[in-house]
Amino acid sequence: MTELQVQQTTAHWPNVQEMPFWLEKAIAWGQTDTPHTWKDISLHLKRLRDFLQQLLTEISSVSSTTETLNRLPLLGQLLGRLCWNPHVTAEGASRGLLLQCLLALYSEHPSNAVEGKANQWIQKVLCHLATDEEDGAAVALMKHLAVPTKEYHLNVLKKMVTRIQESIGNSQCSVSSTNKGCSCGSVWAASEACVPLITCPEASPLIGALLQQQMTCIREGLSENFLGALHSAYSRCDLLLDEQAVVSLWYQSLPSLEEAVLNLLASATAAGSTPSKVEEQVSKSLLPKACAQHCSVFLVVNDIFRTVLKQTERNERVKNVFQTFTKCFFMELSRLQPQPSASLKAFFPQSPPSLLIPLFTMPSEMPQESLKNHLMWVSSSLQRLTEEEEDEEDSDSGNIRGNHKVFEAWFLLVQCAYWVQVAVQLLVTSGPEDCGPLLWLLTFYHHPTNRWHHRASQLVQAKAAWDHLYSLFSIVAHPLPADHLQSFISLLAPKPQQPSLAPSLTLNLLVNFATFGQLPQSTSAEITQKVVHQSGLQDEAARVLSSLRLRLNDRGSFANDRVHLRIEELHNTIKKPM
């Protein structure tokens, strides 16, 4: 099959070469009506559409039909045959192009016998297509009963859809005999036949039923053309499917699933998206639901997240999407299974098993007093894990496996980052004796490895930041010690020689201290404003604050009115120009 070359000049008529091919096809398609014919048609449908589009362009660019017919003598035959092929006329785009081609050949003022004849022929074809004048007993009866054509055919269509749905629902794969063909062949045939009907509104229950059919057969599945056409229609947002059908589509068509995930990531990280908008987008997307229903879907989605994370490690928005997604996913999983924790290993085969249940226990499910101990345990587990792997690395410099374990542990933590938020909040009320593990956890979240992220030295800086904040927010005296504040601000400034601490780490600490610390509201606000404006990090600070607000709005968080008021005040402070 030669590839169609698209030429822009009208002097070139490449279609002259393609025409015999398509005419041959049209003739062949008209001769048999088997599933293999349908397969051939749906295989060629897209190319046929492109060809018809080209034909249309060229017919429209020539003013006289006589000339068109001279250049393309086979045109009439081809269009005529295609008009009688229901697989071509049932599909919206190809029907539209076909009809437009016919109408483009119609001459408003026929200048010779050829054009007059062409006009007659075109009108005849159109009339036959749109009316029932020649169709046999059935239509004669309907005429006698005075039932309009459109109503009759619409009712027959709906009835057929219902009947086929029923027969599909009843078909089961009998694996018993290998000689006898199983009825799954009929499901395949149905899916092949339905390719042109994917965007037909009346057929959408049938399309949905085909997608959700339990395909237990080894030999037959849904037609590849069917899934491919569904994917294209889905990309154009041209599909009318209910929720479960969409989930089934993702389960069966990997390209559709990938597209859905990437679309979600794009819209959730677009400029102007707030943490609450992200949550809304994620839960509306049906992806968490699909992941909860099918482990394989979740593994694909997770893999995409993994790849994206490796490329955008420092992007807090992206990390936020992962966290939100995991939360929604776990909620859906809990709806489906009474003991969701039992199946976590299947969903997270690469993550350290000992961390799964501790990280997937929601902070709201634990008493407030136990939170710190829990986090201490998590932190020390992760520390042990990183130490082990880094020791291995040092002793065996030829180790090409890289920080695989550490990465997976970190990936898991990113997805369960609500625990990191709790750690930051607890750092406000901790003293110098017990802030260590919590600071380590926070630093690890932002700078997971020593080799690439200089975790050890970042930890030192993080401790310094915390020290500053600890003393700033315990001094009740007025006015604020200016130098204290200055040295804190300088921590936020990027340094040319050494890698700098992630700004969101410092801002997160600041915002939490300002919200939960013991200083009066006005002082906290003043400190925050000075820091944020002098370091120029308003947007990031606002985002951090919104996340905090969202988390505290969740049921089960231990926030009271005072806290909410402080957050509002801080929000206004940050937004206020200096």
Place this chain on the structure above:
Amino acid sequence: MEAVLKNVGRTVELLAVAAHSGVVNEWDEQTVTRAFHWARYCEHIYSRFHGNPVIRGVLEKQLQLTNHSLKEALPEYNAVSFLDLGRCQDLLLLWLLNNSALPISIMKMLFETKASADSTSSNYEDVRGLCSQIIQCKSACTVLRPLLGVPPVGADAEVQGEMLMERLGSTLSQSSDPLRAEDFLSSVLQEFEVAAEHLCPVIAAALLTTTDSAAQTASQDFLLDWLQSRRGTLQHVCTALPSKVLADLAKRHQKFRDAFCKLLKRWASEMEYRVTEGEWVHAATSSAVSFQKMTEHYLALFEACPSLRTEIEDELNARRIADGDFDVRGLSVWGDILLALRK
């Protein structure tokens, strides 16, 4: 009533213009939409009054007058009948598309195709894209039809049966005189003397539709009575349809069950034993019922209505005894039927 007659008359004139006049060359989208609106109006008038003899008579008279004057003005004019009013939109479309003066802009409008799935095809008010939607429906039906195999009562027959019931129902409700409904059914059948086998599944489907209202049950009852009164039609139906369908009908309607059983007995009594072939054969060549088919009917009947078995077997046995109580094949059709049933 005056206004209705005037409107109907005007619409028929409009149809004639659409069919034969060069004036359509100047029609635009608005004109076409209005034309279809009036055609819909006529369809509505038809459905309201087709069973009402008085009003129907008045309308038919008006049509006669209009047809006459149109024929004088346009020799090529084809008269519009009262029945045609019921599918006025189809007629309008047909005649427009056959008129060579139809402007290309109107054709483009009628055949406009929206590729997206948003197009709602159930909006009857829309003229734009009307033809494309019709083509989509018809094509979709053709595409799906092979997937259903060849069932005895197909989807088409089922829909036709439902529509038949609907029309019958409205005829019955519009006139207290049952003759109108009988005339209606007879006229339907008369048109299809040739295509009687096509009608049989339709009648079966009509009788098998689920009835949600007393009116629908009454319609089915009426059809049954009519069927029973027409021996030829009933016989034809029982010959043309497969055993399973007949058994379903018998299960559903007592009247049919009785009539069917009676028919089976009659067929059996008309059979002769052909020694050369070793088979019972039906004497009259007009009905193609074989002995085997008859036993199949009985077996299917028993499966659908198990309670019938003993009753019928007893009756068959009584007749066998009346025939001489022989146990040898070929002497009593009743005995042989019993033998075949017990195998």
